[in-house]
Amino acid sequence: MEDSALRIHEIERGVSKVTEALNQRNPEFASQVAAMDENVGRLMQKLEDLGVANETIVIFTSDQGSMCTSRRMVSSQKPYSMGKSFLYEGGIRAPLVVKWPGQIEASSTNETVTLNTDLYPTVLDILDLPLRPEQHKDGISLKPALKGDHIPFDRVFRWAYPPRHALGHVTSTAIRKGNYKLIYWYRHGGKTELYNVVEDVGESRDLSEGMPEKREAMLSELNEPDYMSPFRP
Numbered sequence: 001m002e003d004s005a006l007r008i009h010e011i012e013r014g015v016s017k018v019t020e021a022l023n024q025r026n027p028e029f030a031s032q033v034a035a036m037d038e039n040v041g042r043l044m045q046k047l048e049d050l051g052v053a054n055e056t057i058v059i060f061t062s063d064q065g066s067m068c069t070s071r072r073m074v075s076s077q078k079p080y081s082m083g084k085s086f087l088y089e090g091g092i093r094a095p096l097v098v099k100w101p102g103q104i105e106a107s108s109t110n111e112t113v114t115l116n117t118d119l120y121p122t123v124l125d126i127l128d129l130p131l132r133p134e135q136h137k138d139g140i141s142l143k144p145a146l147k148g149d150h151i152p153f154d155r156v157f158r159w160a161y162p163p164r165h166a167l168g169h170v171t172s173t174a175i176r177k178g179n180y181k182l183i184y185w186y187r188h189g190g191k192t193e194l195y196n197v198v199e200d201v202g203e204s205r206d207l208s209e210g211m212p213e214k215r216e217a218m219l220s221e222l223n224e225p226d227y228m229s230p231f232r233p
Helices: 027-049 116-126 212-222
Strands: 008-013 016-021 058-061 096-099 156-161 172-177 180-185 191-196
Touching: 027 058, 058 116, 172 212, 180 212, 191 212
Parallel strands: none
Antiparallel strands: 008 016, 058 096, 156 172, 172 180, 180 191
């Protein structure tokens, strides 16, 4: 018989100690997912009924991972670490699903690394409208990826999350460049963690000590410009 109990464990990551969910066993959250699924289905059916389904692009995504830590855990983010409010992969990876009739092959997947700020220039490009780089400086068009090409990841991503959070997060920033991501807690003695998030998606092997030059280079780039300066004491 399948185990119906929620499995949890205590974990220390960065400067936080939390309780993390290891499996999906929250009936209230499951009901919300079911309701979302049902109502997205109703929306898609309405597009069919109106005769505009083949002329409509549907984009479905999220701003962050699910809550999987502390007393408010509702789901698990495994194999990624942590979840909502954290700068580990479980907190910043989210699904992006796009339906573009006649252009995207059904059930296809693409490993292009994206940000939600890419959606604005993508929609402009799809509609054959001129891009407005002054309005989407942090975004690029994903149109080539949607049509099956892979866009090499040659950008630098930065995250700044200043507040403490009830889910266990402590003020931190992060930077991703290539396969590597550095997380930095400036209020805790300059503590850092460095991960190869392609080879180690669960962020289980901190490379800070083994790759000091990589750590220092990424830390320097993260702090220039210093996005956290408004929040420093």
